[in-house]
Amino acid sequence: MIATQMTAHHPAADLSETIPCDQALGRVLAQPVITQSMVPSFDHAAMDGYALTTSTLIGNGPWALPIRARIAAGQAAPESLSGASAARIFTGAPVPKGADAVVMQEDVTRHGDQMLLTRRPARGLNIRHAGSDMMEGEIILEKGRRLRSGDIAACAAAGAGCVEVLKRPRVALLVSGDELRMAGGVRAAAQIWDVNTPMLLASLAATDAELVASVQGADHRIALAKQMDEMFAMADLVITTGGISVGEEDHVKPAFIGLGGEMLFSGVAIKPGKPVSFGRMGRSFWLGLPGNPFSAFVTWQIFGLALIRRLAGETVAVPARRHVVTKSAIRRKPGRCEFRPAMLAGFDPWGRDYVQFDDFTPSAGVKNLVSADGLIILPADIETLPAGSLVLFQPI
Numbered sequence: 001m002i003a004t005q006m007t008a009h010h011p012a013a014d015l016s017e018t019i020p021c022d023q024a025l026g027r028v029l030a031q032p033v034i035t036q037s038m039v040p041s042f043d044h045a046a047m048d049g050y051a052l053t054t055s056t057l058i059g060n061g062p063w064a065l066p067i068r069a070r071i072a073a074g075q076a077a078p079e080s081l082s083g084a085s086a087a088r089i090f091t092g093a094p095v096p097k098g099a100d101a102v103v104m105q106e107d108v109t110r111h112g113d114q115m116l117l118t119r120r121p122a123r124g125l126n127i128r129h130a131g132s133d134m135m136e137g138e139i140i141l142e143k144g145r146r147l148r149s150g151d152i153a154a155c156a157a158a159g160a161g162c163v164e165v166l167k168r169p170r171v172a173l174l175v176s177g178d179e180l181r182m183a184g185g186v187r188a189a190a191q192i193w194d195v196n197t198p199m200l201l202a203s204l205a206a207t208d209a210e211l212v213a214s215v216q217g218a219d220h221r222i223a224l225a226k227q228m229d230e231m232f233a234m235a236d237l238v239i240t241t242g243g244i245s246v247g248e249e250d251h252v253k254p255a256f257i258g259l260g261g262e263m264l265f266s267g268v269a270i271k272p273g274k275p276v277s278f279g280r281m282g283r284s285f286w287l288g289l290p291g292n293p294f295s296a297f298v299t300w301q302i303f304g305l306a307l308i309r310r311l312a313g314e315t316v317a318v319p320a321r322r323h324v325v326t327k328s329a330i331r332r333k334p335g336r337c338e339f340r341p342a343m344l345a346g347f348d349p350w351g352r353d354y355v356q357f358d359d360f361t362p363s364a365g366v367k368n369l370v371s372a373d374g375l376i377i378l379p380a381d382i383e384t385l386p387a388g389s390l391v392l393f394q395p396i
């Protein structure tokens with residue numbers, strides 16, 4: 001069953017394209033963004049008021065200055081301000097040559113075409129100087145950066161109306177299992193609803209990966225090998241779920257090896273997700289996730305999301321992690337690094353997040369993901385941990 005139209009082109013993760021910066025949110029820069037001019041590009045008023053030259057204010061004041069010009073934002077400033085005079089000026093308007101302060105209109109008294117000032121303004125008051133935000137030729141965003149909304153603002157300020165970004169990684173999904181039926185669809189006694197396809201499609205939609213195919217595969221080595229072969233021709237990454245354990249009904253790994261794929265690792269000392277596998281096929285990669293939905297979820301969060309980031313060309317590939325405090329004690333069987341769903345539960349006296357969690361999580365169940373805010377990461381050698389211990393936490 002082919003759920004998505006297959007598009008035939010070859011993997012080319014290193015190619016870039018130029019797009020308008022307002023469409024570049026979440027994309028990864030192929031080239032740094034360099035400012036085309038100083039920002040701001042001219043000295044301008046930070047307040048509505050009056051521009052003047054502080055050195056022309058003799059004595060202790062008050063001073064009455066004639067208003068010789070009027071400058072609004074977008075208008076060119078007059079050549080210069082001569083002697084003890086002022087220019088009416090508005091926020092964003094260029095400061096005339098010679099003027100070195102802008103006094104807010106609230107701080108002066110206006111009498112016809114004169115203004116009265118009682119306190120001496122400091123030099124530079126209310127003037128935003130050229131280059132005070134960015135210098136000309138400055139790198140403001142490095143290559144490999146995934147653009148956030150603040151970055152788009154910086155691109156526009158720097159004059160980068162268009163940016164060069166890396167092409168999105170192309171991903172194909174092959175979910176294996178004869179027992180699987182579309183969620184909510186008709187099913188026979190020993191059939192189950194497919195959890196992994198909706199889960200992975202939803203998670204992929206939140207990345208910048210381009211989905212080129214989503215297929216459900218039968219538990220048959222030759223058929224799987226054919227499907228994977230077609231996918232490697234069009235995708236940078238082929239994700240499979242199921243069929244990677246040790247039983248003779250597990251055909252995905254043999255199919256990959258039969259195609260001539262290079263296994264980079266198969267089996268990791270983690271819980272859940274022990275059989276997770278990773279390999280290379282020409283210029284493409286294969287990520288084999290376990291079939292159990294919770295194991296597939298965890299291995300996708302831990303390996304899949306980092307892999308997508310790396311394939312997208314992002315410099316920082318590991319999702320943000322932080323330390324949190326356990327609300328209860330932990331007693332477990334050591335040996336494998338464990339990823340356990342955990343819920344944020346308020347703060348300890350030092351303002352650090354508390355987490356609470358169950359003692360046991362079934363690999364096949366996903367109900368506890370509903371209340372989880374993230375995964376706590378318990379190192380392989382840990383057997384017991386008292387309540388109040390610091391553990392790593394990866395939000396999901």
Ligand SMILES: Nc1nc2c(c(=O)[nH]1)N[C@H]1C(S)=C(S)[C@@H](COP(=O)(O)OP(=O)(O)OC[C@H]3O[C@@H](n4cnc5c(N)ncnc54)[C@H](O)[C@@H]3O)O[C@H]1N2
Nearest residue numbers: 177193194195196197242243244245250274290291292295
């Ligand atoms: N003798 C051994 N058996 C198993 C071992 C082992 O070391 N020795 N490891 C177990 C572990 S741990 C895991 S995890 C699973 C992984 O097996 P597979 O990746 O081969 O997954 P399947 O056998 O295809 O499926 C496992 C389980 O999950 C259900 N499933 C599969 N796909 C979906 C889906 N898309 N939606 C919902 N449920 C799915 C499937 O029906 C099975 O119940 O192997 C253990 N066995």
Ligand code: MOO
Nearest residue numbers: 272273274295363
């Ligand atoms: O690795 Mo399996 O996911 O432990 O159940």
